[in-house]
Amino acid sequence: MTGADEHERSEGDRSAGDERAMTRALELARRGPRGLNPQVGAVLLSPAGEIIAEGWHRGAGTPHAEVDALSKVTGDAAHGATAIVTLEPCNHTGRTGPCAEALIDAGVARVVYAVDDPGALSGGGAERLRSAGIEVTAHVGEADSRALLDSWLTVQRLGRPHVTVKWAQSLDGRAAASDGTSQWITGPAARADVHMRRAEADAVVVGTGTLLADDPALTARRTDGTLYETQPRPVVVGTRAVPQEARVRAHPLPFMQDEGDDLPDLLGRLRELGIQRVFVEGGPTLASAFLRAGLVDEVLVYVAPTLLGGDRLATGDLGVATIGAQRRLRVDATELLGDDLLIVARPALRDGLDTPALRAGTRPPVDPRAGTRPPVDGRSADDGED
Numbered sequence: 225m226t227g228a229d230e231h232e233r234s235e236g237d238r239s240a241g242d243e244r245a246m247t248r249a250l251e252l253a254r255r256g257p258r259g260l261n262p263q264v265g266a267v268l269l270s271p272a273g274e275i276i277a278e279g280w281h282r283g284a285g286t287p288h289a290e291v292d293a294l295s296k297v298t299g300d301a302a303h304g305a306t307a308i309v310t311l312e313p314c315n316h317t318g319r320t321g322p323c324a325e326a327l328i329d330a331g332v333a334r335v336v337y338a339v340d341d342p343g344a345l346s347g348g349g350a351e352r353l354r355s356a357g358i359e360v361t362a363h364v365g366e367a368d369s370r371a372l373l374d375s376w377l378t379v380q381r382l383g384r385p386h387v388t389v390k391w392a393q394s395l396d397g398r399a400a401a402s403d404g405t406s407q408w409i410t411g412p413a414a415r416a417d418v419h420m421r422r423a424e425a426d427a428v429v430v431g432t433g434t435l436l437a438d439d440p441a442l443t444a445r446r447t448d449g450t451l452y453e454t455q456p457r458p459v460v461v462g463t464r465a466v467p468q469e470a471r472v473r474a475h476p477l478p479f480m481q482d483e484g485d486d487l488p489d490l491l492g493r494l495r496e497l498g499i500q501r502v503f504v505e506g507g508p509t510l511a512s513a514f515l516r517a518g519l520v521d522e523v524l525v526y527v528a529p530t531l532l533g534g535d536r537l538a539t540g541d542l543g544v545a546t547i548g549a550q551r552r553l554r555v556d557a558t559e560l561l562g563d564d565l566l567i568v569a570r571p572a573l574r575d576g577l578d579t580p581a582l583r584a585g586t587r588p589p590v591d592p593r594a595g596t597r598p599p600v601d602g603r604s605a606d607d608g609e610d
């Protein structure tokens with residue numbers, strides 16, 4: 225074996241070790257709370273590639289993952305180590321000092337990270353590390369870390385929460401029968417999937433049309449009817465009054481009502497309440513308004529093998545007057561749920577610079593990782609009267 229072969233093999237071993245450690249860092253990241261701050265994990269590897277410390281971020285005001293990991297080693301144990309982090313080490317002083325400086329001071333030799341920090345204030349950590357002579361490798365295991373940070377990244381880029389619009393439709397594109405009944409177009413597996421996704425959202429939004437037609441509870445429930453531990457804040461959009469007997473009034477979190485005349489402003493206010501993931505459950509009029517305004521990051525369509533005909537279409541006017549203005553989507557995933565097909569898609573241009581969603585960005589990005597997340601169960605001025 226030549227020296228070159230040996231070098232190649234050790235490079236291969238090293239990158240396989242980096243990837244394994246990144247998988248572990250991602251597991252650690254998931255331990256952190258979901259909120260205005262990102263979920264980040266970190267692992268320190270010795271020069272021989274063994275894990276010497278682990279850390280994760282526990283929310284606003286607490287040490288970042290790298291610093292948490294560094295706090296677990298003593299003396300110069302981090303000297304020559306490799307830091308594996310799911311998000312680029314930050315370069316700014318918020319409530320805690322810059323992680324890039326902490327890694328430099330600890331004598332770390334290499335830094336491997338998954339996702340670039342897009343923050344105007346916090347970004348630039350990789351550059352700072354390189355300028356101190358540290359070897360930096362970016363984008364290792366990026367897809368998985370990006371998926372975990374998706375809504376946080378949306379808030380950083382667009383200054384508003386991540387918005388998913390969901391609807392169930394017949395194979396011929398209808399969201400309800402002619403009399404307005406729509407429960408249930410899809411089967412139990414699809415409905416269970418919706419409830420699971422509701423539990424992962426911070427807010428669930430419906431228009432008054434849906435509220436009055438379907439009287440939804442807007443809770444996230446398991447198939448046995450029990451509530452998931454985490455519940456989305458219910459938001460009703462529209463001017464019509466919410467009836468006293470409406471089931472949403474029994475939701476564990478107080479509902480919020482908004483007139484809906486300024487959806488970007490509504491999203492801005494939800495963000496200020498610490499809401500990062502908004503799940504819009506229709507109906508067709510409100511879903512179309514979000515789509516028309518370019519405020520949608522993800523579309524979930526549950527397609528049932530049934531035909532309804534009639535004029536209750538799943539979407540209304542999207543502002544597409546000519547085929548050149550069509551809203552192309554990119555399909556991220558498809559899944560068969562019982563007899564129904566779930567299609568997960570996103571605006572095709574979302575990753576580009578000139579996307580409808582970007583143009584509709586409402587507020588300047590917040591200072592990443594500096595915010596706090598007010599309890600979602602706190603009432604706001606917009607709370608309903610219950």
Ligand SMILES: NC(=O)c1ccc[n+]([C@@H]2O[C@H](COP(=O)([O-])OP(=O)(O)OC[C@H]3O[C@@H](n4cnc5c(N)ncnc54)[C@H](OP(=O)(O)O)[C@@H]3O)[C@@H](O)[C@H]2O)c1
Binds near residue numbers: 390391430438510
């Ligand atoms: N298949 C499905 O997935 C699904 C899901 C939900 C509902 N549905 C069905 O859809 C039907 C209800 O449809 P819908 O379209 O009337 O309900 P909707 O979209 O829930 O409500 C529409 C209402 O929202 C209010 N609104 C507030 N802001 C708005 C804005 N920016 N743009 C437009 N509207 C705004 C308006 O009410 P105000 O006059 O009060 O301001 C408007 O009339 C029912 O038959 C229901 O069963 C189906």
